[in-house]
Amino acid sequence: MDNIRRIPVAKLQLGMYVSDETPNLEDGSIRPKGFIRRHETIDKLIAKGINEVFIDIYKGLDSPYSIPLKSNTQFLSPKIALQEERDKAASVYNEARSLVSGILRDVKLGKLIDIEQVECLADEINGSVLNNPNALLCLSAIREKDQYLLEHSINVGVIMGIFTRYLGYEDELVHQLVTGALLHDIGKVRVPHHILNKPGRLSGDEWTEMKRHVVYGQEILLKSPGVTDVTLAICGLHHERLNGSGYPIGLDESNINSYGRLAAIVDVYDALTADRVYHQGRPPADALRFMLDITGGHLDRGLVNQFIRCMSVYPVSTLVELDNNRAAVVISSNYTKPHQPTVRTIYNLRQRHYEKSKDIDLSSPLIEQKIIGTLDPRDYDIQVRDFL
Template sequence: MSHLCVSIDKLQVGDFVVRIEESTGYRLKKSGHIGSPQQLVALKDAGVASVWIDPAQRLHTLIEAAAAPQLSGAVDEPREEIQGSVAKSRQFYLKAREQMADFYSLVSNGGIPDLDVAQKYASTFVDAALKHPTTLACLTRIREKDAYLMEHSLSVCILMSLFASYLGIERRLIDKLALGALLHDLGKVMVPETILMKPGRLTDAEYEVMKSHVVHSTAILAEEKDIPPEVMDVVSNHHERIDGKGYPNGKSAEQLSTYARMVSIVDVYDALSAERCYKEAMPPTKAMRVLMELAGSHFDEYLVRQFVRCMGVYPIGSLVRLKSKRLAVVVALNEESSLRPKVKVVYSLTSKSHLPVQNLNLMLSKDSIEGAEDPRDWGVEVSRYLSTS
């Protein structure tokens, strides 16, 4: 059978691409199979309009596609790029945090944020979710407790981008979901700081005021013309629960979209694992356990399982205890096994002392993880080891 020219919208996972017909930036290094939905997204984002395929070499299962040599190409870098280095990428993150601070200040004075500007930042995080997911995940673990409101918005945006990418959602929709996640808490500027920052349990009256932030967020964005419904879905439903006991509207499961169910998971995960001025951060592994305990009541059980697979049994930033009686910080996941990530060995349990940092890929080592540890118990500052990944 001869080669066929197909539009990018007709291209599927498993197709064998011979050459690019049209592109504004993608350069094909060698022919190969489309092995994942993310590759399709990357081609579309690069401006590829059509490709030539060899129908005779098409693979018909996802397992075959994942195992086969995949399409190899290069894409021109976007205007602003989150690089593979966490230290370098942190600069863009800090710039985005400043922009979020400006948005919150604008809203507190009755203004409306520029959605085009917000989308630019959100889309850059989506780019990184597709190209540098490990780097992006590291950024969510390097936090400052005094900047929680802005950093929570950024982290929920990042986590939503990673999660949606993992689920194979098309790029056009991921951009909208990321935007909604970035802006989901704008209404908190309408909540008194005494309530937002209260260290103890909120009274019933204070809790009602706190819950009003969702209504405020929705109202602020409703002022924008032609705002995508997916953005409003994420913003207005991020505190709803599938058991109908969420807020502000107590929606039941059948009233909640997949996107609303996704953002409720990532929002709580980030809130649990972030340090606040009045509480210490929960280790990522413990935050994951909380999500799993609430799966089926608060959260969609299937999506919680998928989120755990996306982030890993031992998420990036976890402190783990190795069989060799050493402690290590998880710095990257291994797709082949969620139980054998890449780590930095930092502490000896035998000598009760810090060690020179050793990079270790547990897929290639006889050492293994025995369990998770709380960094506070051992005086380990996890972010220190992630900022140089």
């Protein structure tokens, strides 16, 4: 990241390269990027009210006015130890379960959503993320196979909170984005149960009905007093793709704002890592690699790169191999030393049996073990969620 620097728009010059790492604008419109070739481009940025952009000094010119970026991970530095936040996060997650399942049930019965309740939940989630993002991340990896819609709705909210905090978004916008993320799939309550939970490939007609959940969701939300444009955008855009291959409209990238791009990334990540009735989810690092592969046409590459950095080298719930032949689960990312997270050892790989688990902070000077790679829990029949 040494190549990316921030600079006031008024100090931009021809020949500079505006990086696609520049944060998106608070109104959801997309950041500028590419070479500055004309003075009018700078004037347009000023007219739009943009004060600052990021430039890539490997691709274009630098200037004495540019400033190195502070690491975004500062925004996620835990204020409270994981053990301390864990109980509080567990009560937030339980509250989320009962609130969101109540909303899903009520909406199915034709009742309106109490947006204020969802906003209170978003505040609780954001409070826990501020204390220690690892606590809710651990909980979101403990899934019941038959609770997909409920857990997916909560987890997309949690991960949205963590990601947008990492991106340095203002508190109020983070709050609105988490609220929207919690409701992004609300339209699925109108999709018949046998289609929603079909353990296999959907037929053409079934897939058409499944895709309608976006439109159903918008209809439900529009009737709910107090719903914001951010929530509507997240619901309406989370399945649109930059190359126009998404649904329900097939919008192209010029019509997908940053809220939709963020929601698509968080939604895909949680869906890939989720255990379903008919298959086990992908390991987190595997899901991130897959997302990088599809960024070209589908997802916003700059944002996916930031998302990968936010989730860290070894995301929470990753199964890793230590150099003493032990398998361990990552329970807490280390944002300053990403290769040295805190792990819970669970399994002896040489003798192939479980051992009494032990938490180890790999960054501690007293610890000599280190990670030598990631493991796929499916190869060892290990249920990671049992150890979080």
